[in-house]
Amino acid sequence: MESNRSSFVQLQVLTKRMVLRVIRRPLAELPNLIISAFFLFVYDGALGGVFGGTASGTPFDFANGNFINFILPVSIVSASLSGAASGIYLVEDIESGVFKRYQSMPISRWAIILAPMNVGAFRVLLQAGLILLIGKLIGADPVVGNVGFFIVLSLAFIWGMGFAGYSVAAGVKSGSSQGAQAATFLFFPAIFLAPTFVPREQLKGWLETAAAYNPTTYVIEGMRSVMVQGWELDILFRGYLAATSFAVITLTLAVISARKATEKA
Amino acid sequence: MLAVDVKNIKKTFVTKQETVEAVKDVSFQVEQGEIFGLLGPNGAGKSTTILMLTTLLSITKGEASILGLDIVTKDKEVREKIGVALQDTGIDNLLTGKELFFTTCRLWGYSKKDSEKRTIELLELVGLTEAADRRVKTYSGGMKRRLDLGLSLVHSPDILFLDEPTTGLDPGSRRVLWEEIKRLRDNGVTIILTTQYLEEADELADRLAIIDEGLVVAEGTSDELKASIGGDVITFSFKNDSDLKNAKNVLNDAIEDKDQLRITVENGAAKIPSFINDLNKNGIIVSSVSASKPTLDDVFLEVTGYRLEGSAGTDSSNELEEK
Ligand SMILES: Nc1ncnc2c1ncn2[C@@H]1O[C@H](COP(=O)(O)OP(=O)(O)OP(=O)(O)O)[C@@H](O)[C@H]1O
Ligand SMILES: [Mg+2]
Numbered sequence: 001m002e003s004n005r006s007s008f009v010q011l012q013v014l015t016k017r018m019v020l021r022v023i024r025r026p027l028a029e030l031p032n033l034i035i036s037a038f039f040l041f042v043y044d045g046a047l048g049g050v051f052g053g054t055a056s057g058t059p060f061d062f063a064n065g066n067f068i069n070f071i072l073p074v075s076i077v078s079a080s081l082s083g084a085a086s087g088i089y090l091v092e093d094i095e096s097g098v099f100k101r102y103q104s105m106p107i108s109r110w111a112i113i114l115a116p117m118n119v120g121a122f123r124v125l126l127q128a129g130l131i132l133l134i135g136k137l138i139g140a141d142p143v144v145g146n147v148g149f150f151i152v153l154s155l156a157f158i159w160g161m162g163f164a165g166y167s168v169a170a171g172v173k174s175g176s177s178q179g180a181q182a183a184t185f186l187f188f189p190a191i192f193l194a195p196t197f198v199p200r201e202q203l204k205g206w207l208e209t210a211a212a213y214n215p216t217t218y219v220i221e222g223m224r225s226v227m228v229q230g231w232e233l234d235i236l237f238r239g240y241l242a243a244t245s246f247a248v249i250t251l252t253l254a255v256i257s258a259r260k261a262t263e264k265a
Numbered sequence: 266m267l268a269v270d271v272k273n274i275k276k277t278f279v280t281k282q283e284t285v286e287a288v289k290d291v292s293f294q295v296e297q298g299e300i301f302g303l304l305g306p307n308g309a310g311k312s313t314t315i316l317m318l319t320t321l322l323s324i325t326k327g328e329a330s331i332l333g334l335d336i337v338t339k340d341k342e343v344r345e346k347i348g349v350a351l352q353d354t355g356i357d358n359l360l361t362g363k364e365l366f367f368t369t370c371r372l373w374g375y376s377k378k379d380s381e382k383r384t385i386e387l388l389e390l391v392g393l394t395e396a397a398d399r400r401v402k403t404y405s406g407g408m409k410r411r412l413d414l415g416l417s418l419v420h421s422p423d424i425l426f427l428d429e430p431t432t433g434l435d436p437g438s439r440r441v442l443w444e445e446i447k448r449l450r451d452n453g454v455t456i457i458l459t460t461q462y463l464e465e466a467d468e469l470a471d472r473l474a475i476i477d478e479g480l481v482v483a484e485g486t487s488d489e490l491k492a493s494i495g496g497d498v499i500t501f502s503f504k505n506d507s508d509l510k511n512a513k514n515v516l517n518d519a520i521e522d523k524d525q526l527r528i529t530v531e532n533g534a535a536k537i538p539s540f541i542n543d544l545n546k547n548g549i550i551v552s553s554v555s556a557s558k559p560t561l562d563d564v565f566l567e568v569t570g571y572r573l574e575g576s577a578g579t580d581s582s583n584e585l586e587e588k
Contacts, residue, residue: 005374013371017360024359024400097355101416104321104349106341107372 007108014107014115018089022119029082029123036079036131043071043197044138064228069142072135073223074196076156077216079127083160084184086120087167087254091177094261103262113258117164124160128153140227148226151236158243159219163187165250172257190216218242266333268424268455269295269318274327276313287313289479290327295457295472297423300450302470303459304565306573310479311459312352315428318457319349331424348422350413352429352459356401362388362412363397366419373420383419391415391445407438414445425449427458431465443469463561463573475568482568487561494559494567497533499540501526501554508549515547516540522566529559529567 022029044067064070090113093099102112132140132149142148163184171180193210194217195203203211211217222239225232276288288310295301303311316322318329320340329336331343357365366387370380388394391411396404404412410430417425430446431439446469450456460466466473467487474484483490501516502525503509512526513519519526530536533556544551565573 004376009374010372013368017357017364017368020364021357021359093355096357097351097353098357099355100321100351100353101349101355102372104319104344104351105369105372106344 005106007111010107010111011114011118014102014111015118018115018119019122021089022085022123029127032079032082033127033130036075036127037134039075039078040068040071040131040135040138043074044068064143066139066141066228068135068138068140069227070224071197072132072140072227073152073220074191075131075135076128076152076223077159077220078191079131080124080156080160081163081184081187082127083120083124083163084167084180084187085123086116086164087169087171087180087184088177089116089119090168090258091171091175091180094172094175095177099261109259109262112262113168113255116168117161117254120164120167121157121161124157124164125153128156128160142227143230144226151226152223155219155223155239155243158240158247162243162247162250165247165252165254168254169250169257172254172261190214194220196220215242215246266297267294267330268297268299269293269301269329269331269457271314271318271329272327274314274317274329275325276310276317276322277325286479288317291474291476291479291481292327293474293481293484295455297455298450298453299471300446300456300458300469302466302473303457303476304461304463304466304470304473304561304573305459305476306461308478309476311476312428314476315349315351315426315457315459319347319426320344321349345420346423348417348420348425350410350417350425350427350430352432356409356413356416358402359400361398361400362393362404365401365412365416369416369419387415387418390418392441405438407434407441410434410438410442411445414442418449422454424455424457427456429459429461432461439465461573463565467561475565477569483564490561490564491559494529494563496529496531496559497556498559498563499528499530499533499537499554499556501528501540501544502552504550504552511547512544512549512551515543515549520566522572527563527566529563533557 090099093102099112132153136149142152144151167180167184170183171177174180174183193207194214195211200208200211200217200221218238219242222236222242225235225239229235271291271293274288274291275286278285278287291310291314293301303314305311313322317324318331318336320336320343324337332346334342334346336343360368363384366384367380370383371377375383385394388397391414393408393412393415396408401409401412414427414430417427427446431442434442443465446456446458458469460469470487472484472486473490474481475490476482483493485493501512501519503512509521509524509526513521516526516528519528528540537554537556541551541554562572
């Protein structure tokens with residue numbers, strides 16, 4: 001039998017195997033999806049309704065008449081946290097010893113690291129896409145037209161890969177899947193220390209300061225610009241810049257830590 | 266060419282709390298086509314040795330080669346030649362046995378078609394054809410070990426490393442694996458396996474090394490090791506502790522072992538009457554006595570100064586009547 005090894009095939013095989021793992025425990029996917037949908041329904045119901053009216057300074061006003069447009073980016077950002085699953089997948093394999101087995105075989109180290117990243121990316125797209133769909137069904141309608149959905153999805157994807165990188169780095173560093181999981185929880189505050197429910201101008205004091213330093217802010221604002229305001233290229237640019245910088249930093253960390261993990265002790 | 270040539274390898278782990286010399290000085294040679302056993306208790310350094318030889322752990326000092334390839338400088342080539350089944354089996358519980366074989370074949374570089382063929386072959390070889398479509402989660406311990414063995418054979422390695430392949434298995438499942446391992450050897454595969462079971466080392470290994478606290482304390486075929494003790498082992502037991510104590514003064518060369526005294530002499534059976542005579546003269550009553558050929562158990566006791574746990578008396582004393 002001919003043996004003809006290619007890193008690309010290995011990546012494909014490892015990704016497929018990981019997809020099978022995800023599909024076979026669908027319950028693990030639910031919490032994040034539910035939290036994201038929760039943002040959409042509950043905040044739309046609570047905030048969109050309570051304040052009501054179109055007077056200046058009420059949600060309806062800054063949402064330009066469509067509160068779902070305004071709150072959808074928050075749901076999407078929370079959905080993109082699902083990218084963090086990458087680190088958990090990788091660490092699970094380290095814990096179970098599967099990682100060691102792969103190391104004992106002539107498998108490209110890149111294939112070992114990229115496979116969970118692929119699946120993380122796939123999850124982000126799937127979850128963010130699902131939330132977008134729900135959003136559209138209950139009335140989201142980007143002012144720039146449907147292309148707005150793609151812009152939101154692309155930002156979510158980059159942002160999600162940032163989480164994927166972060167979780168891989170944190171997971172490998174802590175060496176346990178609980179560690180990877182705990183580390184991702186740190187990011188929930190990041191969603192709230194941002195112009196989550198009102199525009200940034202309406203945040204007060206320390207929260208305003210915190211939001212200014214929180215990259216989540218710019219990602220949300222970038223998404224919101226195409227949903228609510230129209231083509232605001234500088235805001236959009238800052239959104240992409242924040243997401244990309246975050247992703248570049250965490251993916252670099254991930255590569256460094258994964259390289260360490262695949263080295264011999 | 267030697268299958269495996271290990272020269273004075275050493276492994277020191279440095280952690281924040283302490284420095285552990287897991288392997289202090291291990292050397293051995295394995296000929297092609299033999300089963301070589303590394304026998305030792307928990308913590309002896311067996312797994313650490315295997316991990317170093319399979320290029321998964323760096324060597325602190327010393328050198329080793331596999332089929333003439335240095336394991337440090339030629340690690341990629343070495344990996345092509347070896348199959349590995351580690352002690353902490355990394356098996357993906359959510360996949361089926363068939364999927365696991367297929368995935369592993371693909372990772373080794375076989376085409377889809379060849380992978381399918383090889384999967385069927387290997388499932389058959391390790392007797393998992395019936396369970397092929399079940400998730401590994403539902404496999405018994407013995408099935409998982411056989412799966413693990415099968416996965417290490419995907420690329421038809423020349424040399425196979427098995428770290429405690431039968432630990433935790435019942436005697437029946439253990440025998441099934443032994444037969445499989447022997448069959449592999451008969452097909453020309455060289456096998457290095459670790460075990461903490463004397464019986465396994467005795468039955469399975471063509472040659473073995475006893476490893477204790479990171480050192481090889483004895484090496485040879487099981488018969489050579491037994492012969493090295495010289496003669497037969499006579500075992501005395503007594504009615505009470507004071508008799509035991511007094512007997513120790515009479516039989517100077519005896520070793521105390523779990524309420525018994527053991528003494529190794531040439532031609533054991535013939536010498537029993539005179540020993541008993543001596544003891545009786547000193548007013549010591551012997552409650553039972555037996556002579557037997559030394560077992561691996563005795564060898565272990567001799568070279569390490571203690572018994573491998575759980576093995577005492579299991580396969581040693583053939584009673585006097587049998588002789
Ligand atoms: N990564 C590590 N860091 C520190 N100490 C280690 C490490 N791995 C092993 N050790 C120590 O090295 C010694 C030898 O361990 P090893 O796993 O090689 O033993 P073993 O003979 O395989 O034992 P067992 O039969 O229990 O599997 C032990 O004292 C163990 O605690
Ligand atoms: Mg071990």
